[in-house]
Amino acid sequence: MRLTRARGCLLGLAAGDALGRPAENLAPEEIARRWGRLTEIEPGQGGTDDTEYTIFAASLLCAHGAAMTSADVARAYREQIIPRIDGPMRGAGFSELGAVQALRRGLEPPLSGMWHQHGWSDGLAMRAAPYGIFAAGDPGEAARLVAVDGAVSNSGEGVYGGQAVAAAVAVAMTGAAPGEVAEAGIAAIPVDSWTARNLRAAVAADSVDELYRAVVVRHYPWTDLAPEAVALAFAGYLMGGGRVEESVVSAANLGRDADTTAAIAGALAGAGHGEAAVPERWVREIGPVTGRCLPAVAGRHVLDVATDLVAATGTTT
Template structure:
């Protein structure tokens, strides 16, 4: 498959249509690069802390304020975001479930290469179902359809549908139909819509409202997001609240105590938006808070990084963090080896002269 970038206008475009200028003017590419690079940075920063408790993080590293390994790298979060970004660049607003299912077969399920290391439970369940011959939406009928596997790869949809949260949510739902259901879909919709709002806005509160606008009010995802953001805002208003106290407040409002799985979409999305709200969209603060709260730290930091990167742009990401992100290694998805998140950002936004850009 050789994706070609296309960009949606107010209505779905036919495949191959020349994209209109991006919403947000000259800053749109900077924000797109901020979103995608922010996702990868958050993923790599959070990877060592994945599945750890905050107390375990403090015992091992104190507070994580940067990379704690000599060779930082992204996980399946970054590789799947690239996968979805390429798929979206190929089909734009004409994306269908059939396109997504075909890409899963072509790039993942029908390949023999690689041990599929580091994949989440939802991805493994989907892969097994597809290899058994099941088709979407039945392919998403596994025990982890509520996981954060869609939320972790949702940012490209917000980048593509910049300024149009509802369209971002619609498109990510199509992607998620192959692998997720229920709260798993809601989590992806919230993230995609939040990134879409951040791409053209400046107010962190508007980003939160956009996320809430595309999920049912009575959903677990909406309730978790409300609780996390409310806790973050209360802590910000308290002049005596320390960084640690803020993290504890957000985590306590969101995490299901004693539950063995850490990849719950409502929990991960709540923690990510809580960190984003507590930091008022400032990149380094949001990502560090997401990492230090533990649980599915690579995903929560990847989502917080995508939101803050879209809101503040590529320049908001500390240079040493950005420099550490190279082409992905294909440790989970060998078919993505050698691709860089910044190339995906450029595919999903038109170049300054308005012409289409073909995928490498």
């Protein structure tokens, strides 16, 4: 059961990433104007850095397991990512670009996640799902492990966003109801944090307008604020009743950082329902990643990665 949930989680993430990609940075009104309701992955386009960084995070867990340290993560950046960067990292988020710059200057975590002043980015949240798979049923351990990774690239609310997602995935992997999954994410982070306040507001919102008023920072020029993106992702997941297609579509059509929010919603729903719940028409569009952002992961498929990740835990039950 763990294997099918793990494969569903990462397949749902990749599908959400691909579906939400063309809606990134758009408002719901503009999405409705262009597509009516966005429900289909653009053929042959695939996903973004969300999927590639998720594969990278899973590789860290496969290599180091629960003993992984922030120094291990920083070393992987230096050995696998930085030497293969030729010019700007296309598609990478602020926190990852900032971490690369910090590491190039010789900074170590946690300073590498603080120096660039984009620690609030949703870069950790987008790649947090593997930690929930690895620590299935143990949200506290999932939150601890993802923070080890996050110290390299994020700080503060950016780390809290990753912890909320990892903890929620860990509980979704048990087949828990969506409300229980969302509450596990909230419980994993400080109660007075911006992310926790936004997540509580997202759970309570009765409409998209109410949700936007509560969690969206409309005046800010970027859409990758972790407290906003994670709240929208949880909202999409709950709006879809925890079902894969409905959750991914709901999150993508909320706009903003739509590839990340739909990817997180897909990870939560896929973990809850397993590989067979991901629509076959979407599965056909998910192939090996191209490495357009991270050449180190080129050619890897999320289904193989999920299988490796479960094998690293030593159990498939």
